[in-house]
Amino acid sequence: xxxxxxxxxxxxxSFSFIRALPGDPIQVMAGERGISDERxxxxxxxxxxxxxxxxxxxxxxxxxxxxxxxxSFVTKRPVWDEFFALFPATLELSxxxxxxxxxxxxxxxxxxxxNRGKFADRALMSTALIGYSMPIFWWALLLIIVxxxxxxxxxxxxxxxxxxxxxxxxxxxxxxSITSGQKGAFLSAVRHLILPTIVLGTIPLAVIARQTRxxxxxxxxxxxxxxxxxxxxxxxRINGVHALRNAxxxxxxxxxxxxxxxxxxxxxxxxxxxxxxxxxxxxDSIFRRDYPVVQGGLLLIAxxxxxxxxxxxxxxxxxxxxxRKR
Amino acid sequence: xxxxxxxPDLHARPGRLSEFWFYFRENRGAxxxxxxxxxxxxxxxxxxxxAPHDATAxxxxxxxxxxxxxxxxxxxxxxxxxxLGRDMLSRLIVGARYSFFVGVVVVSIAAxxxxxxxxxxGFAPKWLDSIIMRIMDIVLAxxxxxxALVLVAILGxxxxxxxxxxxxxxxxxxxxxxxxxxxxxxxxxxxxxxxxAGSGVVRMMFVTxxxxxxxxxxxxxxxxxxxAILDAAAxxxxxxxxxxxxxxxxxxxxxxxxxxxxxxxxVTFPGIAILVTVLAINLMGDGLRDALDPxxxxx
Numbered sequence: 001x002x003x004x005x006x007x008x009x010x011x012x013x014s015f016s017f018i019r020a021l022p023g024d025p026i027q028v029m030a031g032e033r034g035i036s037d038e039r040x041x042x043x044x045x046x047x048x049x050x051x052x053x054x055x056x057x058x059x060x061x062x063x064x065x066x067x068x069x070x071x072s073f074v075t076k077r078p079v080w081d082e083f084f085a086l087f088p089a090t091l092e093l094s095x096x097x098x099x100x101x102x103x104x105x106x107x108x109x110x111x112x113x114x115n116r117g118k119f120a121d122r123a124l125m126s127t128a129l130i131g132y133s134m135p136i137f138w139w140a141l142l143l144i145i146v147x148x149x150x151x152x153x154x155x156x157x158x159x160x161x162x163x164x165x166x167x168x169x170x171x172x173x174x175x176x177s178i179t180s181g182q183k184g185a186f187l188s189a190v191r192h193l194i195l196p197t198i199v200l201g202t203i204p205l206a207v208i209a210r211q212t213r214x215x216x217x218x219x220x221x222x223x224x225x226x227x228x229x230x231x232x233x234x235x236x237r238i239n240g241v242h243a244l245r246n247a248x249x250x251x252x253x254x255x256x257x258x259x260x261x262x263x264x265x266x267x268x269x270x271x272x273x274x275x276x277x278x279x280x281x282x283x284d285s286i287f288r289r290d291y292p293v294v295q296g297g298l299l300l301i302a303x304x305x306x307x308x309x310x311x312x313x314x315x316x317x318x319x320x321x322x323x324r325k326r
Numbered sequence: 327x328x329x330x331x332x333x334p335d336l337h338a339r340p341g342r343l344s345e346f347w348f349y350f351r352e353n354r355g356a357x358x359x360x361x362x363x364x365x366x367x368x369x370x371x372x373x374x375x376x377a378p379h380d381a382t383a384x385x386x387x388x389x390x391x392x393x394x395x396x397x398x399x400x401x402x403x404x405x406x407x408x409x410l411g412r413d414m415l416s417r418l419i420v421g422a423r424y425s426f427f428v429g430v431v432v433v434s435i436a437a438x439x440x441x442x443x444x445x446x447x448g449f450a451p452k453w454l455d456s457i458i459m460r461i462m463d464i465v466l467a468x469x470x471x472x473x474a475l476v477l478v479a480i481l482g483x484x485x486x487x488x489x490x491x492x493x494x495x496x497x498x499x500x501x502x503x504x505x506x507x508x509x510x511x512x513x514x515x516x517x518x519x520x521x522x523a524g525s526g527v528v529r530m531m532f533v534t535x536x537x538x539x540x541x542x543x544x545x546x547x548x549x550x551x552x553x554a555i556l557d558a559a560a561x562x563x564x565x566x567x568x569x570x571x572x573x574x575x576x577x578x579x580x581x582x583x584x585x586x587x588x589x590x591x592x593v594t595f596p597g598i599a600i601l602v603t604v605l606a607i608n609l610m611g612d613g614l615r616d617a618l619d620p621x622x623x624x625x
């Protein structure tokens with residue numbers, strides 16, 4: 001229920017930010033040639049900048065609800081189309097980063113909790129804390145130095161080698177490169193994806209490992225675990241099935257909350273690896289003062305984060321029957 | 327009556343502090359973190375006097391000199407020089423003050439604002455509380471770095487504006503935390519008795535309730551100190567924070583980016599500086615949490 005006022009607020013903020021940006025949008029569009037007064041007035045009328053601010057906001061809001069976010073000043077294409085053309089690239093990268101983080105983070109947390117206080121626990125948690133403190137833009141540069149520079153294993157930028165060209169129906173390079181049937185295309189896509197995935201997944205990985213450990217520790221102290229142990233159940237079954245299942249609830253919250261972190265991380269990761277996704281698109285647009293893009297991009301990203309948070313809230317009920325009853 | 331009540335109270339004060347230190351000291355990582363943080367703070371204050379060279383002096387005949395242990399290095403420039411021939415070690419030492427300053431200013435602004443708004447939300451009638459919390463939800467819906475980036479674009483790229491932007495972005499966490507603790511404290515008997523004794527709302531907010539809500543806020547302050555340093559460095563790296571030739575660590579990394587494959591040291595050292603500082607603060611934060619949070623203390 002709180003979704004609607006938050007949505008209006010988010011729209012208002014992204015709308016007013018752009019009005020507060022320095023520089024007149026029409027002057028920016030005109031560039032260095034300058035613009036005559038008549039043409040200025042004509043353009044102002046065309047874009048609606050001569051009307052009162054609340055009318056502009058109302059127009060923007062109703063436009064947003066119909067999927068109209070205006071056109072980019074630079075490419076003249078609708079912001080909506082640009083966003084969804086680039087979004088699969090970010091989604092592909094984020095999904096891979098999340099898989100990387102969960103696949104390594106969950107077992108690491110479980111192993112640390114089971115071996116609490118021992119060497120494995122301390123080694124894993126120290127590593128997790130280093131990962132958590134990592135400036136990821138520097139981490140990316142380090143990986144480039146080692147794997148792209150010294151070892152020459154991975155390329156430095158882009159999504160796929162330029163010698164491959166095929167239509168991109170799904171937008172996911174991994175899927176499209178397989179369906180294209182071109183030899184080596186899939187491998188090239190994977191090699192381009194590895195470093196950005198590691199960089200983007202590092203902080204979620206550390207957070208998931210830490211959260212899994214503390215959730216597991218809490219659950220392992222419960223009576224039903226002692227019962228299971230008393231029944232003679234094997235430790236791997238207790239830890240892997242009985243305990244982990246209940247420990248997953250806080251972990252899923254953290255995974256959900258990581259979506260915002262992922263998008264923020266995508267800004268840095270995509271900029272460094274020239275990954276053509278929405279993070280790089282936003283940064284470029286901010287530097288180019290492409291107002292409609294910044295405005296629309298901010299809004300769409302915020303709405304996405306809100307939808308994910310809402311989904312996480314609803315998932316709770318599915319995983320945890322205690323919450324469902326209430 | 328007064329005697330009985332006051333005597334243990336006088337002993338409780340120093341007792342609490344030494345109890346805190348007892349638990350904090352048990353955590354070896356936290357103590358190491360504290361030491362590193364102390365060195366960091368020392369360099370932040372006395373950096374220019376400790377540094378072997380002037381951080382902005384350009385030694386044009388020794389540009390991109392490698393560190394001392396590599397072939398071609400010299401003891402004059404222990405960690406080597408950057409593309410303009412500036413001494414890396416001196417720049418790193420002097421750079422400590424920018425990160426320290428960012429942390430202190432951001433945490434002060436965000437915590438002060440957040441605590442006050444959170445207290446108001448906790449004590450306010452329901453409608454005002456809902457309005458405040460909705461506004462915080464709105465701010466939290468934007469990824470923090472993106473919001474900070476747009477804010478800096480509006481205000482103009484500089485370290486001051488980066489700090490303001492990061493403080494605004496971090497504020498909602500303090501509001502939520504303060505409000506949540508106020509909500510649970512308000513139910514307790516001592517608050518009711520303070521109200522019955524006739525204390526006003528402002529006194530109840532700041533004198534009665536706030537001291538009992540401080541533990542989680544202090545932990546949050548330590549954690550957001552490191553977030554602030556990371557975000558400011560990220561903004562500097564994107565060209566939206568401190569501007570060259572300021573020896574801010576993130577800005578140094580951005581300047582060094584094109585040399586990554588030729589001169590590893592110009593890229594590696596600023597990053598290590600950021601990582602070690604942030605790691606030390608996070609270690610300290612973990613220790614603070616364990617020492618201050620009674621629920622986790624015995625687990």
